[in-house]
Amino acid sequence: MAAFTSLFPSRCRQRPPHRDRRPATGLAGRDFLLLLLATLGTFANYAPMLTVVPLWTARGAAGEGGAGAATAVTMATTVAVQLCMGWLTRRFTLRRLLGAGALLLGLPTFGYVLSSGLAWVLTVSAVRGVGFGVVAVTGSALVAELVPPEQRGRAVGWYGVAVGVPQVVLLPLGVWLAAEGHFGVVFAAAGALSVGAVPLVAAMSGRSAASLRPSPTASRPPGSSRPPAPSRTSQPSASGSYRPLLRPALLLAAASVALGGLTSFLPFVLARPDLAPTALLVLFVAMIVGRWAAGVWSDRRGPGRLVLPAAAVCSPAVAVLALTAGHEATVPVALVMVALYGLADGALQNETLVLMFRRAGPHGGAAAGTAWNMAYDGGTGLGSAGVGLAAPWLGPAGAFGAVAALIALSVPGGARLRTNRRVRRAPPVDASGDMPSRSDS
Numbered sequence: 001m002a003a004f005t006s007l008f009p010s011r012c013r014q015r016p017p018h019r020d021r022r023p024a025t026g027l028a029g030r031d032f033l034l035l036l037l038a039t040l041g042t043f044a045n046y047a048p049m050l051t052v053v054p055l056w057t058a059r060g061a062a063g064e065g066g067a068g069a070a071t072a073v074t075m076a077t078t079v080a081v082q083l084c085m086g087w088l089t090r091r092f093t094l095r096r097l098l099g100a101g102a103l104l105l106g107l108p109t110f111g112y113v114l115s116s117g118l119a120w121v122l123t124v125s126a127v128r129g130v131g132f133g134v135v136a137v138t139g140s141a142l143v144a145e146l147v148p149p150e151q152r153g154r155a156v157g158w159y160g161v162a163v164g165v166p167q168v169v170l171l172p173l174g175v176w177l178a179a180e181g182h183f184g185v186v187f188a189a190a191g192a193l194s195v196g197a198v199p200l201v202a203a204m205s206g207r208s209a210a211s212l213r214p215s216p217t218a219s220r221p222p223g224s225s226r227p228p229a230p231s232r233t234s235q236p237s238a239s240g241s242y243r244p245l246l247r248p249a250l251l252l253a254a255a256s257v258a259l260g261g262l263t264s265f266l267p268f269v270l271a272r273p274d275l276a277p278t279a280l281l282v283l284f285v286a287m288i289v290g291r292w293a294a295g296v297w298s299d300r301r302g303p304g305r306l307v308l309p310a311a312a313v314c315s316p317a318v319a320v321l322a323l324t325a326g327h328e329a330t331v332p333v334a335l336v337m338v339a340l341y342g343l344a345d346g347a348l349q350n351e352t353l354v355l356m357f358r359r360a361g362p363h364g365g366a367a368a369g370t371a372w373n374m375a376y377d378g379g380t381g382l383g384s385a386g387v388g389l390a391a392p393w394l395g396p397a398g399a400f401g402a403v404a405a406l407i408a409l410s411v412p413g414g415a416r417l418r419t420n421r422r423v424r425r426a427p428p429v430d431a432s433g434d435m436p437s438r439s440d441s
Contacts, residue, residue, distance in 0.1 A: 029147075030205070031146050031204045031205055032146045032155065034200045034203055035139065035142050035143070035146060035201075035204070036159065037197070037200050038098065038102065038139075038197035038200040039139050039159060039162040040162050040165065040166060040193075041102070041193045041196050041197035041200070042101070042105055042106075042132075042135045042139070042193075043162070043166040043167070044190065044193040044194070045106055045190040045191065045194035046105065046135075046166070047166040047167045047170050047171045047174070048166075048171055048174025048175075048186055048190055049074075049128070049174075049190060051171060051178070052174045052175065052177075052178045052183065052186050052187075053074075054070055055175075055183075056112060056121065057118065060116030060118065069118070071125075073125045074125045074126070074132070075129065075377060075381050076126075077125075077126045077127075077130050078129040078130070078377055079133065079374060079377055079381075080129075080130075081130045081133035081134060082136070082373055082374050083374075085133075085134070085137045085138075086367065086370065088134070089138075089141070093206070094138045094145060095201055095202075095206060097134050097138045098135060098138040098139060099197075099198045099202060100131075100134060101130075101132070101133075101134030102131065102197040102198050102201065103131070103195060104127060104128070104130050104131025104134065105135055106131070106190075106194025106197075107191065108128050108131075108191075109124075109128065109191035109194065110187060110188065112183075113183065113187050113188075136369075137366065137370050138366075138369070139159070139369075140156075140159065140353060140368075141365040141366040141369035141370075142365075143159050143357075144357045144365030144368065145365055149357075151299060152303075152354055152357060153294070153296065153298025153299040153303060153350070153354050154295045154296055154298075155295070156350050156353050156354050156357075157291050157292040157294060157296065158295070160287075160291030160292065160349065160350055161288050161291065161292055164285075164291070168284045171280075174186050245359060245360060245368060246371075248355050248356055248359075248375075249356070249371045249375035250375070250410060250413065251311055251348070251411075252348060252349065252352045252375045252376060253378055253379035254406055254410035255314045255344075255345050255348050255410075256376050256380045256383065257379045257383035257386065257406060257407070258314065258318045258341065258345070259345060260380035260381060260382065260383025260385075260387070261383040261384065261387035261400060261403055262283060262341075262383075263283075264384040264388065265384075265387050265396060265399075266279055266280060266338075268396050269321075269322075269326065269396045269397065269400065270325050270331060271327055271328040275335070279334075279335055282335060282339050283341070283342045285342070286339045286341075286342025286346065287342045287343075288346065289343060289346065290310075290344065290347040290348075291346040291347065291349055291350040292350075293343075293347065294306050294310070294346065294347035294348075304355045305351075306347050306351045307348065307352065307355065308411070309344075310347040310348040310351060311348055311410065312411050313344035314341055315405075315407040315408040315411060316404070317337045317338075317340040317344060318337070318341055318400055319400075319401060320333070320337045321334050321338060321341065321400060322398070322400035322404060323401075352372060352375075353368070353369075353372045356368035356371060386399075387399045387400065387403065
């Protein structure tokens with residue numbers, strides 16, 4: 001029998017090991033999937049707290065002023081820790097930082113229920129802001145580490161989906177539960193979701209996409225002493241410095257000013273305030289769609305080509321919104337402008353991050369993530385505060401008109417970011433996310 005079966009070797013012995021069939025890195029890799037799930041968990045904590053914590057604070061003796069202070073403290077510590085991320089990433093791995101950030105974001109959330117006093121809420125919010133600052137930078141930097149450059153546009157797009165879905169679903173759900181008095185349920189669920197991201201991060205392999213690529217020596221054709229030419233898509237910009245990060249960061253910050261104003265003051269701008277939740281839902285869904293679509297486009301056509309069109313659309317969309325939102329007859333037009341701005345701003349977010357990854361070089365993912373997040377958070381915070389300060393003098397419509405003018409002034413900078421060279425399309429990838437080997441060298 002043994003002699004007979006030896007004539008027909010088992011097909012199972014010819015299959016590659018399981019780890020070879022599903023790589024750790026790449027767009028279809030296990031680590032990237034774990035990163036997306038961990039991002040869902042951490043942002044499921046962050047999104048509902050944006051509105052539930054101010055409501056919890058206002059329920060106490062602090063009033064509306066204390067409610068605004070809670071958000072301000074969270075964002076202040078977020079930006080402060082982002083300034084230190086360069087130092088932290090030189091001493092700790094991105095995985096360890098992401099796990100620590102998820103704990104700092106999640107564990108203090110359970111403490112909100114102990115008191116609605118202003119001092120306690122501000123203390124808890126400050127610690128959570130530190131955690132969120134770490135999570136935001138390391139999450140985006142891991143995208144660049146886990147996915148090769150030719151897949152980076154789609155990877156950033158899917159990362160944007162993981163960031164945006166909790167805002168679309170859980171932000172209004174948290175408000176509804178808080179209005180019913182179930183603050184404890186919201187705090188417990190949000191804390192558990194962020195802490196639950198820690199084992200997901202720990203399950204990552206710790207490999208990078210670059211470490212799994214064959215070395216130039218190993219991939220040389222037989223008898224050749226000259227290494228193959230590197231792919232253009234994997235190279236940093238010609239300047240070789242971090243200076244090119246400034247221009248896309250400023251462009252993103254200018255567009256994010258409108259986002260901060262819309263999320264804070266849209267109910268005061270619309271002639272029908274009851275449509276504000278619908279408008280915010282439209283805004284966030286459009287941003288998710290814009291980020292994902294821009295990621296697909298970036299991988300096919302090259303990064304940077306949508307920066308100028310997206311920035312150019314943001315300004316007139318905000319301007320028309322400012323002119324139409326205050327009149328009940330033109331509120332539908334305002335809602336269309338909200339959707340148009342969301343699509344353009346989502347595309348701009350994706351394009352600027354992919355472009356920053358490319359310009360920062362193969363080892364500059366953390367620096368690019370830091371610059372992008374500081375521009376996004378800083379612009380959003382400036383928009384919320386700036387529109388609030390300008391509205392008493394210019395009116396809500398006038399304040400948004402000023403924001404549209406600011407974006408318009410930044411658009412010429414986007415013209416210099418556009419990729420003028422024709423980018424060679426990356427070779428197709430197989431289902432596992434690996435690049436096919438070339439046999440025609």
